[in-house]
Amino acid sequence: MKDQDITLVTAETLRNEILRHLKLSIGKDPSHASLYDWRMSLSLALRDRVVEPWFASTRKTYEGKHKRVYYLSMEFLIGRLIEDVTINLDVEEIAVQAMADLGQDYYKVVVDEPDAALGNGGLGRLAACFMDSLATLAIPAYGYGIRYEHGLFEQHFEGGQQTESAEGWLAQRHAWEFERPEVTYNIHFGGYVSEENGKSNWNPAETVLASAYDTPIVGWKGQWANTLRLWAAKPVKLFDLESFNRGDYIGANAPERLARTISRVLYPDDTTQDGKELRLKQEYFFTSASIKDLLRRFLAEGNKIEDLHEHVAIQLNDTHPAIAGPELVRLLIDKHDFNIDDAIEMARKCLGYTNHTLLPEALERWPEDLFARILPRHHRIIQMIQDRHLSATGSDIRIIEHGNVKMGELAFIIAHSVNGVSALHSELVKETVFADLHKAYPSRILNQTNGITPRRWLYSCNPALRNLITDTIGSGWAADLERLQNLNAHLDDTGFLQAYAAAKTTNKVRLAKWLKDRNDVTLDTSAMFDVQIKRIHEYKRQHLNILETIALWNEIRDNPTANWTPRVKIFGGKAAPGYVLAKSIIRLINDVAATINNDPVTKHLLQVVYPENYNVSMAEVLIPASDLSEQISTAGKEASGTGNMKLSLNGSPTIGTLDGANVEIRDHVGHENFFLFGLTAAEAQEKRTEHGYSRRAIEASPRLSRVLGQIGAGVFSNGDHHRYSDILHNLYEHDYFLVSCDFDEYFAKQREVDAVYLDVNRWTRMAAANTAGMGWFSADRTIRSYADQIWDAKSVT
Numbered sequence: 001m002k003d004q005d006i007t008l009v010t011a012e013t014l015r016n017e018i019l020r021h022l023k024l025s026i027g028k029d030p031s032h033a034s035l036y037d038w039r040m041s042l043s044l045a046l047r048d049r050v051v052e053p054w055f056a057s058t059r060k061t062y063e064g065k066h067k068r069v070y071y072l073s074m075e076f077l078i079g080r081l082i083e084d085v086t087i088n089l090d091v092e093e094i095a096v097q098a099m100a101d102l103g104q105d106y107y108k109v110v111v112d113e114p115d116a117a118l119g120n121g122g123l124g125r126l127a128a129c130f131m132d133s134l135a136t137l138a139i140p141a142y143g144y145g146i147r148y149e150h151g152l153f154e155q156h157f158e159g160g161q162q163t164e165s166a167e168g169w170l171a172q173r174h175a176w177e178f179e180r181p182e183v184t185y186n187i188h189f190g191g192y193v194s195e196e197n198g199k200s201n202w203n204p205a206e207t208v209l210a211s212a213y214d215t216p217i218v219g220w221k222g223q224w225a226n227t228l229r230l231w232a233a234k235p236v237k238l239f240d241l242e243s244f245n246r247g248d249y250i251g252a253n254a255p256e257r258l259a260r261t262i263s264r265v266l267y268p269d270d271t272t273q274d275g276k277e278l279r280l281k282q283e284y285f286f287t288s289a290s291i292k293d294l295l296r297r298f299l300a301e302g303n304k305i306e307d308l309h310e311h312v313a314i315q316l317n318d319t320h321p322a323i324a325g326p327e328l329v330r331l332l333i334d335k336h337d338f339n340i341d342d343a344i345e346m347a348r349k350c351l352g353y354t355n356h357t358l359l360p361e362a363l364e365r366w367p368e369d370l371f372a373r374i375l376p377r378h379h380r381i382i383q384m385i386q387d388r389h390l391s392a393t394g395s396d397i398r399i400i401e402h403g404n405v406k407m408g409e410l411a412f413i414i415a416h417s418v419n420g421v422s423a424l425h426s427e428l429v430k431e432t433v434f435a436d437l438h439k440a441y442p443s444r445i446l447n448q449t450n451g452i453t454p455r456r457w458l459y460s461c462n463p464a465l466r467n468l469i470t471d472t473i474g475s476g477w478a479a480d481l482e483r484l485q486n487l488n489a490h491l492d493d494t495g496f497l498q499a500y501a502a503a504k505t506t507n508k509v510r511l512a513k514w515l516k517d518r519n520d521v522t523l524d525t526s527a528m529f530d531v532q533i534k535r536i537h538e539y540k541r542q543h544l545n546i547l548e549t550i551a552l553w554n555e556i557r558d559n560p561t562a563n564w565t566p567r568v569k570i571f572g573g574k575a576a577p578g579y580v581l582a583k584s585i586i587r588l589i590n591d592v593a594a595t596i597n598n599d600p601v602t603k604h605l606l607q608v609v610y611p612e613n614y615n616v617s618m619a620e621v622l623i624p625a626s627d628l629s630e631q632i633s634t635a636g637k638e639a640s641g642t643g644n645m646k647l648s649l650n651g652s653p654t655i656g657t658l659d660g661a662n663v664e665i666r667d668h669v670g671h672e673n674f675f676l677f678g679l680t681a682a683e684a685q686e687k688r689t690e691h692g693y694s695r696r697a698i699e700a701s702p703r704l705s706r707v708l709g710q711i712g713a714g715v716f717s718n719g720d721h722h723r724y725s726d727i728l729h730n731l732y733e734h735d736y737f738l739v740s741c742d743f744d745e746y747f748a749k750q751r752e753v754d755a756v757y758l759d760v761n762r763w764t765r766m767a768a769a770n771t772a773g774m775g776w777f778s779a780d781r782t783i784r785s786y787a788d789q790i791w792d793a794k795s796v797t
């Protein structure tokens with residue numbers, strides 16, 4: 001069969017395909033079809049268009065014996081897919097027309113799709129951006145993860161406080177996936193290891209089935225498509241008929257319930273690890289299934305197992321899949337007669353490990369007794385990996401220490417490459433968490449600065465700016481983002497700047513309408529939209545932002561007739577359900593909003609909005625409308641950040657610290673187009689050694705003292721003096737994240753921002769310079785670099 005030419009689709013053919021699906025796949029007549037029915041029909045018609053490029057890609061990979069990349073990740077935060085697919089297939093206009101011809105509003109259908117929220121934040125979204133770039137670059141690749149029945153929880157505010165409810169994206173049929181009931185693997189847990197003729201046998205106590213579901217991921221212009229393969233856990237024995245026959249109807253379902261628990265729900269902790277047995281089972285479940293699957297594919301193509309590393313590159317997205325190392329070693333020994341040394345060597349050649357954090361609470365470690373109970377054979381293999389590492393390097397760094405199995409050390413030692421996710425972070429990886437291992441393996445640590453897909457994060461979410469860019473520098477930039485530099489030639493052209501400002505206004509009006517419909521709040525679109533969107537965490541310092549907001553409110557009230565720059569402070573983000581202080585910060589933001597937004601003296605100058613349930617789709621509305629990007633983490637704590645890149649790319653200059661990728665963003669957009677403040681990573685570390693530093697900083701700042709005094713006096717809590725004693729105590733007594741120390745400089749820098757914003761031309765030039773400078777942060781650049789430096793993988797041309 002001939003490859004499909006995607007440009008041959010017309011609105012008419014697409015319309016007929018939609019109607020055919022409505023009838024034959026959904027079983028509905030147009031006169032009775034609901035929004036859901038139309039959405040399913042459109043999605044299935046679009047999915048059909050992806051199948052040909054998908055088959056063609058598989059065929060070319062097979063015929064050319066090309067190396068495949070396997071990206072193992074606990075999280076894939078992909079969001080909605082309809083627009084992603086229409087844009088990548090270049091059929092958006094056609095889809096709009098086809099739906100209009102059917103009497104349907106395409107955009108209504110688009111927003112009806114639930115977000116696939118199989119991730120918490122940056123790490124999961126990075127995996128989704130990487131899948132987009134791998135397909136765009138035509139690098140043969142599989143993403144492997146878990147098909148969670150419930151994605152990230154839904155966030156609600158009740159009296160300003162976060163509550164959570166289960167998310168249910170699979171309550172409706174998932175249009176994009178293909179179930180593969182024939183692709184299953186037995187995954188074992190527990191039991192014991194016995195020795196026989198020098199061979200170890202694992203006699204597991206429990207077995208569940210890993211069952212595959214495939215979603216094709218199509219790249220730019222439909223030239224290539226890869227597979228996202230997600231595993232669902234199912235029982236080996238479907239139903240306990242004996243119990244049923246005894247009349248024990250509940251007990252009869254026990255095998256089903258037990259197995260399905262493994263893929264039931266995404267753990268909602270971002271950058272913290274709590275050592276739960278179920279989490280370890282999830283990690284081993286999807287990792288083992290993935291390794292077995294890639295070995296099966298490799299052998300089915302007639303390859304020799306000795307050549308595995310020439311055909312397979314496995315990337316570990318943080319340590320969550322680090323058990324891939326021991327699992328591969330185990331399979332090579334038990335099923336392919338490798339000796340232990342050769343097996344470790346082979347595993348090393350195949351594996352790369354990406355580190356995404358230095359926070360000690362995020363570094364995975366398992367109590368050794370728990371680990372040995374669930375994975376007895378892997379426990380022994382890890383000891384052998386450790387023995388060989390100790391004797392080969394003379395290092396005294398152990399994987400198993402003080403009764404813990406440390407997954408970071410395991411991943412480092414078993415992989416041939418270890419990378420950080422921004423230049424600063426990779427240097428800190430060498431100097432801190434892995435300093436000793438870096439000495440033992442001095443060429444192992446690399447840097448791969450993160451990137452974002454410009455298709456979703458500009459082309460698709462920001463049509464106003466997309467059109468202006470294409471009108472100004474021509475098309476082609478979406479898959480060659482460095483071309484945005486060509487905008488630099490237009491930065492002093494008044495017509496261009498006016499058009500740029502108009503595009504921003506269009507997006508702000510769109511956001512204002514969205515908020516009006518959803519939350520019934522009215523925004524002044526001429527005010528500066530100041531945006532902080534990310535998980536709520538002390539190190540990200542949303543509390544620094546809200547304290548500064550209170551200080552500004554005070555100053556406007558003190559002097560209401562001064563030339564203030566009107567601002568809307570927009571927050572978005574979820575807190576881990578068990579993270580008490582983060583939840584307190586959320587409540588404080590909502591309390592402050594309730595007070596400030598009702599103050600007749602200031603409400604035209606200062607507003608705080610915090611829409612609930614921030615997710616990928618909300619980000620797609622907020623980011624294009626943002627004027628100012630808040631990237632204010634304590635230096636040394638944010639590994640990279642990727643929201644910082646999305647906002648800057650969309651013309652929102654950063655106010656930020658020298659942390660993570662902020663450092664490189666500032667270098668690329670120009671120091672004069674970035675509002676820098678705060679201690680450096682080295683200064684922050686130094687500061688923490690000074691006794692009583694935070695109390696002293698607070699006492700030295702009348703502004704901050706006044707704000708903290710107001711909070712303590714109950715100004716934002718109906719006179720309740722104690723509501724925020726946790727935050728206040730934390731700031732006075734152990735302000736590890738240095739909010740107090742950075743406060744005054746942050747406040748002063750915000751006033752500089754105010755002044756620049758009043759000068760429309762200067763501000764717009766700065767915003768446009770951000771767009772022009774951000775081309776390097778395309779995930780295409782990041783993926784090319786991984787392919788060259790870590791995977792030795794090539795684009796198929």
Ligand code: GPW
Pocket residue numbers: 120121122123124126269270271272318355356357362421450638639640641642660
């Ligand atoms: F702790 N990140 C995240 F390192 O979103 F595993 N979740 C996580 O569990 C971890 C990291 C982990 C984020 C980083 O915080 C952020 O700085 C980075 O940009 C992102 O991963 C992608 O690299």
